[in-house]
Amino acid sequence: MIDGDDLKAMRVRAGISQEAMAKKLECDRKTIINYELGVSDIRSKQLFMWFMYCKIDMGAFISEIKKVRKQANGTEDISLHDDESQ
Template sequence: MISGDDLKAMRKKAGLTQKQMADKLNITRETVSNYELGVGEPRISHFFKWLAYCKIDINPLMIQIRNISNKLTNQEDIKDKE
């Protein structure tokens, strides 16, 4: 998904300590450290919150997801009509 180094860089750029990020995510500081060391990956909900706390714009990603979903829905509608 994303590297621990990237997570660490985002957190540091946002001016947050591991403890502060842990408190925001309601997890332990050790868990944040493990994410940053590449020992496990954050849950998707933690990942999106991490991005939000680091002020990372997720709108382009959300637009891509919606476009994929819309294409899939359109393809399913076409198959249903056949």
């Protein structure tokens, strides 16, 4: 799970200030601070924009989503390995 420390690390590595990220996400700096402190959860749309602005490769993430969708639709074998099935 992505937490506030992860968000801050991505932003800092990308060289983006809290103020600049706030402008990019069309919110105020306090919102960015709250995300990074874990006071509030980032909305999914803003999270994906955060990834984009920080140049985070989303390829593996999107591939995993497609795999889950195929499994949910029954078009791919589902292999579950949990203690209850043994």
